[in-house]
Amino acid sequence: MRGGTAVSIAYQTLRLSDLPGLRAAIRSGDYVKHTAGLGAGHLQTNLAILPEAYALDFMRYCQRNPKPCPLVGVSDTGDPMMRTLGRDIDIRTDVPAYNIYLDGKLADSVTDITDIWRDDMVAFALGCSFTFERALEEAGVPQWHIDHDTTVPMFRSNIETVPAGPFGGKMVVSMRMIAPERIDEVREISRRFPLAHGAPVHIGDPEGLGIADLSRPDWGDPAEIEPGKTPVFWACGVTPQVAIERAGVPLCITHKPGHMLVTDISETAEVPVLNPKHH
Amino acid sequence: MRGGTAVSIAYQTLRLSDLPGLRAAIRSGDYVKHTAGLGAGHLQTNLAILPEAYALDFMRYCQRNPKPCPLVGVSDTGDPMMRTLGRDIDIRTDVPAYNIYLDGKLADSVTDITDIWRDDMVAFALGCSFTFERALEEAGVPQWHIDHDTTVPMFRSNIETVPAGPFGGKMVVSMRMIAPERIDEVREISRRFPLAHGAPVHIGDPEGLGIADLSRPDWGDPAEIEPGKTPVFWACGVTPQVAIERAGVPLCITHKPGHMLVTDISETAEVPVLNPKHH
Incomplete structure (x- = not known):
């Protein structure tokens, strides 16, 4: 498996093979590397966090370009919990690494965005390869x-x-x-x-x-x-990252490439929505 | 075919069997009945037109409930052309019949909405059975x-x-x-x-x-x-019609049930987006 050896040497004390262990290690900042091969069959996603003023147009962009931008989850404005993708996913801490774009330019890479999350933010999760x-x-x-x-x-x-x-x-x-x-x-x-x-x-x-x-x-x-x-x-x-850079959005946060959000949704689920009944 | 006999008797002078003929008959107001069995294999859709102030939440509702509300097209705000669903679809005239809801209550049924279209409207097309x-x-x-x-x-x-x-x-x-x-x-x-x-x-x-x-x-x-x-x-x-009624949206326009938007998209297309290249 890709990254398997490196992961097991560097993180041999972490419990990465099951979803709760992986989530906990990412949330605590103990695991900050890529997620390829991890997550035990759960859907992994790309991430784009934008101010609400851009959210409707970005959502239209995803709808019109479903092959590069398959939308699998959208937060409420200002709510950092990805409620349809998991029982307890906090988008501010539960991705191993983030890229911060200011005015469309990469400005920083961090492993936690709690201190820069704002009440006007909307988080978009997009399916990945x-x-x-x-x-x-x-x-x-x-x-x-x-x-x-x-x-x-x-x-x-x-x-x-x-x-x-x-x-x-x-x-x-x-x-x-x-x-x-x-x-x-x-x-x-x-x-x-x-x-x-x-x-x-x-x-x-x-x-x-x-x-x-x-x-x-x-x-x-x-x-x-x-x-x-x-x-x-x-x-x-x-x-979509290129589209966001091109649009010059004042503040945008994405995952760092390869460092995905690992959701609670099965990769084989018919729809990427957590719903206890009939879904 | 359902409705076939009634259609051929009432509308025998109209050319409904191909898409351009059907579109023209609907646009002119000559055909105002249901579209079951019509459209020659092209995707038909439900319709919801809402003020932009409700558009982001409605789009989130569709994303979170993809089985009842499969989103297949969204207009730009104020633009009545459904550009990703056809080369020349004007949502104000190209549906056989519309229902108008005021404050969540059915107020009228009409066959053309040109006179009530507004610059803050967003049109949503949703897949149908x-x-x-x-x-x-x-x-x-x-x-x-x-x-x-x-x-x-x-x-x-x-x-x-x-x-x-x-x-x-x-x-x-x-x-x-x-x-x-x-x-x-x-x-x-x-x-x-x-x-x-x-x-x-x-x-x-x-x-x-x-x-x-x-x-x-x-x-x-x-x-x-x-x-x-x-x-x-x-x-x-x-x-989604029930959700819109429940939300008490001040002005909402839907298709009249059974009276669908017939798009240019093939029913078997992988994605419901008109794009000349590679799609």
């Missing part, structure tokens, strides 16, 4: 970045997102090399997870997406361009 | 209300929706009698349409939902309680 990556792993589809414990390569594509208010810009895509004979299966598996980017947005020819050099990603680490395999591109959760 | 009903029909699963050209029976259940701001209340459910040996198949088929209420919320025993008498629906027409079949209940698009 860990969900379909796990499904591909279970189907025995190798993914280079997982096998080599690196971050998936991501590229700015030439696909325009559908704008909403100040939010817009190009879609960011992640790339995985897939054996041609497994592409249909990979498409079907990932399509089953509409709240985790769904089916690929492009298969083959990087130039069709305006990507000049597959070995030089805009984010993440380069992955080997494996001979005989085809590059397959998915909509990526970095897209 | 026509989509999965068509899929069930194609799989050869009989549905009594379709075969008898009636409206599906709907009931107020005891399931609490997840509240957001002033919006909340009980979930409304629709009921279809299904042969026991086909229930697994029916569940799988409808689960494939998360933007059209998804899988059933309850199977069997109406009392489990607080429904005392299956022959007396709260909305729609009674359906025959077919011996040997099992009542199966789905989340229903009347739920």
